[in-house]
Amino acid sequence: MSTPPVEIPVTWAPRRTRVVLLPVCALLVALFVVLAMLLPASWQLNDRIMMIASGVLFAGVGLMLARPRVSADAEGVTVVNFVRSRRLAWAEIVRVNFRQGDPWATLDLADGTSLAAVGIQSGVGKAQAIADARALRDLVEHHAQV
Structure with a gap:
């Protein structure tokens, strides 16, 4: 691996x-x-x-x-937003999106839905948010190959 x-x-x-x-x-x-x-x-x-x-x-x-965060470990990703949290296996995440003008990253899921990942947001600095979204995208791509 x-x-x-x-x-x-x-x-x-x-x-x-x-x-x-x-x-x-x-x-x-x-x-x-x-x-x-x-x-x-x-x-x-x-x-x-x-x-x-x-x-x-x-x-x-x-x-x-103050609650939002996105955590990744060997088994998958936990997305904690303002009210709800959701645990995702790596295989459930198809793509990480963070388009220009978006307030936060979104995850396209295998079931055809998308999930806001508010823990990665442009409010803390656009460059940092882009780097964080790319790091998560790289992890998703890495686990798709494994």
């Missing part, structure tokens, strides 16, 4: 997005807790609880935005 073009296991994720979003989410929760404590006395307990719940809800959305 030949050596894969990229050393696996490998994970592609928009790290800068995570570095920004995780502290912002913590700050949101802390801010809403402080706001709930500083509300005027005329506000009731349920109002304060809803204020804190709003902060937790906003932080939850931020954490969902």
Whole structure:
């Protein structure tokens, strides 16, 4: 068996997005807790609880935005998007696409569908996203030959 073009296991994720979003989410929760404590006395307990719940809800959305990643190992690829994740065997992936203007890479699958791979996105830098998509494409081609 030949050596894969990229050393696996490998994970592609928009790290800068995570570095920004995780502290912002913590700050949101802390801010809403402080706001709930500083509300005027005329506000009731349920109002304060809803204020804190709003902060937790906003932080939850931020954490969902920080979730995307694409991981490859010897058996296949795991695509984790905002809400769902999917495990794919190498044979299920026909092609990796990352066309000019696309916000993220897409995987054409053997069943005729396509799957967004949001973990490889142009928002972190176009050159890096292109390199990541090419690395995944090379892995797909390598495993198609094996």
